[in-house]
Amino acid sequence: MGNCEENKHEKKKLEDYVRSIPDFPEEGIIFRDVTSILQDADGLRLAVDSMQALIEGTDADVIVGAESRGFIFGAPIAYNLHKPLVLVRKKGKLPCETVEQSYDLEYGSATVEMHKDSIQPGQKVVIVDDLIATGGTVEATAKLVEELGGQVVKIVFLMELAGLKGRERLADYDVASVICYEGK
Numbered sequence: 001m002g003n004c005e006e007n008k009h010e011k012k013k014l015e016d017y018v019r020s021i022p023d024f025p026e027e028g029i030i031f032r033d034v035t036s037i038l039q040d041a042d043g044l045r046l047a048v049d050s051m052q053a054l055i056e057g058t059d060a061d062v063i064v065g066a067e068s069r070g071f072i073f074g075a076p077i078a079y080n081l082h083k084p085l086v087l088v089r090k091k092g093k094l095p096c097e098t099v100e101q102s103y104d105l106e107y108g109s110a111t112v113e114m115h116k117d118s119i120q121p122g123q124k125v126v127i128v129d130d131l132i133a134t135g136g137t138v139e140a141t142a143k144l145v146e147e148l149g150g151q152v153v154k155i156v157f158l159m160e161l162a163g164l165k166g167r168e169r170l171a172d173y174d175v176a177s178v179i180c181y182e183g184k
């Protein structure tokens with residue numbers, strides 16, 4: 001049903017660690033809290049292992065983590081796979097020469113950056129983040145990778161809010177999520 005197409009065995013187990021908070025940040029929204037996974041050692045291990053399993057068999061040179069929770073999950077995956085980790089940050093946070101990409105938010109816009117020398121032409125890249133909602137941040141991240149000559153070979157999320165249609169925005173990419181919620 002819908003865009004949710006993942007391993008049901010892992011899904012149920014990992015979902016047990018997700019705290020769902022109704023009516024936050026506004027009425028009618030169910031907030032899916034990643035901190036409840038992080039603060040449980042078994043939940044954190046299962047999250048990292050499950051995300052890494054989605055990359056299995058993917059030929060990749062670099063792991064890219066999107067600020068900020070993409071760092072949390074990208075770092076252990078990069079470490080386990082013995083790959084470099086590249087950070088995509090909010091504008092103004094990186095000290096060296098950068099490339100930047102702006103994208104629209106519900107109200108306003110945002111800009112993300114990465115170091116100009118962080119991706120080499122032809123490198124195969126896996127992008128990691130905790131959550132896909134509308135897909136704006138990761139779409140901007142993918143454009144940065146491509147601007148530097150990299151090839152996005154996979155995008156992996158811990159959680160997906162299918163009702164916000166972020167997967168459609170990323171239709172040109174191989175996208176996978178561990179947990180998929182049909183709503184928003």
